[in-house]
Amino acid sequence: MQIGTTLTNYIIENQRHVRASGEFTGLLNDITVACKKIADLVNKGDLINVLGSTESENVQGETQKKLDVIANDLMIDALRHNGHIAGLASEEMAGIYHLPPGKLRGSYLVLSDPLDGSSNIDVNVSVGTIFSILRAAEGGGEPEVADFLRPGTEQVAAGYCLYGPSTLLVLTTGQGVSMFNLDRAVGEFLLTREGVRIPPDCREFAINASNQRFWDAPVQRFIGECAQGRDGPLGRDFNMRWVASMVAEVHRILIRGGVFLYPSDRRLAAAGKNGKLRLMYEANPMAMIVEQAGGAASTGHQRILEVEPQDLHQRVPVILGSRNDVERAVAYHAEAPTAIG
Numbered sequence: 001m002q003i004g005t006t007l008t009n010y011i012i013e014n015q016r017h018v019r020a021s022g023e024f025t026g027l028l029n030d031i032t033v034a035c036k037k038i039a040d041l042v043n044k045g046d047l048i049n050v051l052g053s054t055e056s057e058n059v060q061g062e063t064q065k066k067l068d069v070i071a072n073d074l075m076i077d078a079l080r081h082n083g084h085i086a087g088l089a090s091e092e093m094a095g096i097y098h099l100p101p102g103k104l105r106g107s108y109l110v111l112s113d114p115l116d117g118s119s120n121i122d123v124n125v126s127v128g129t130i131f132s133i134l135r136a137a138e139g140g141g142e143p144e145v146a147d148f149l150r151p152g153t154e155q156v157a158a159g160y161c162l163y164g165p166s167t168l169l170v171l172t173t174g175q176g177v178s179m180f181n182l183d184r185a186v187g188e189f190l191l192t193r194e195g196v197r198i199p200p201d202c203r204e205f206a207i208n209a210s211n212q213r214f215w216d217a218p219v220q221r222f223i224g225e226c227a228q229g230r231d232g233p234l235g236r237d238f239n240m241r242w243v244a245s246m247v248a249e250v251h252r253i254l255i256r257g258g259v260f261l262y263p264s265d266r267r268l269a270a271a272g273k274n275g276k277l278r279l280m281y282e283a284n285p286m287a288m289i290v291e292q293a294g295g296a297a298s299t300g301h302q303r304i305l306e307v308e309p310q311d312l313h314q315r316v317p318v319i320l321g322s323r324n325d326v327e328r329a330v331a332y333h334a335e336a337p338t339a340i341g
């Protein structure tokens with residue numbers, strides 16, 4: 001496809017071979033409208049007083065940032081009018097969003113992390129929006145939570161919008177990974193990269209090292225060997241990065257390779273959490289993107305996309321990125337039984 005093609009034309013062309021109805025293109029347009037509005041607010045920040053926290057907590061028990069709530073509202077508003085969705089779920093809502101009576105119901109379900117990297121909002125570090133798209137149950141009835149609890153392999157599309165020095169939309173519909181830059185002058189996402197591939201071997205790992213004392217043996221070994229660099233069994237040096245925005249970490253890995261880990265650990269397990277990141281609107285969409293770019297995504301014990309969901313907001317350990325390094329981490333989990341999860 002020609003670089004510079006608009007997202008809309010790109011999707012229309014891509015959907016031509018599956019004789020899509022145009023509803024999917026419409027849905028993606030709705031999502032990008034929300035992302036453009038969020039990008040504008042993130043960019044203006046203190047100018048329009050959208051930084052800082054609210055008094056309220058989300059279902060995860062986390063204090064919501066103002067932009068967490070605003071981004072969620074913008075996503076709802078962009079999706080509820082055009083008859084492309086049957087329902088919506090998100091990090092910022094305990095249950096699913098039901099369309100008001102009389103609203104046209106569509107064929108898709110959307111799960112989203114309206115603002116990923118919330119701890120970075122107030123310090124002007126890259127944040128993003130993550131989304132996962134599933135087909136709604138046939139028959140057009142009112143969706144229930146169970147309709148959303150499908151393994152990541154059933155996603156029809158996944159993507160994220162990264163609000164960084166430039167605003168980027170990264171998307172897969174199951175035919176590889178494409179990237180689009182927002183050209184603010186024309187208000188359009190324009191194609192900049194297609195068929196993105198992650199190098200199978202990497203020299204960069206990303207993990208929150210402040211949790212090291214809580215990690216289990218396989219993660220200690222994996223990170224230990226990376227840190228030993230050329231003096232260790234791997235015989236090559238690694239650099240380390242930690243942005244604390246999953247979207248930014250995954251984007252870096254798509255561009256130059258790397259491995260990102262947010263494992264479960266004793267601290268999280270003690271709090272009854274199997275990791276920090278959420279399966280349905282963080283791990284699953286990112287795993288689909290990473291796999292479509294030739295990488296791998298695992299819990300340490302299982303391919304993330306094959307995890308059978310039990311809950312809208314369940315957490316999973318995440319190890320993703322350059323295929324050979326992820327497989328090495330998985331092998332260490334197989335060799336050394338973990339004390340956690």
Ligand SMILES: O=P(O)(O)OC[C@H]1O[C@](O)(COP(=O)(O)O)[C@@H](O)[C@@H]1O
Pocket residue numbers: 091113115116117118119208244245246247262276
């Ligand atoms: O603060 P920590 O422990 O480094 O965790 C950072 C991780 O938490 C997250 O911010 C969680 O996502 P939200 O900001 O959407 O809640 C990830 O983006 C990031 O990878």
Ligand SMILES: [Mg+2]
Pocket residue numbers: 113115116117246282
């Ligand atoms: Mg998040």
Ligand SMILES: [Mg+2]
Pocket residue numbers: 068091113114115116117118
């Ligand atoms: Mg979030």
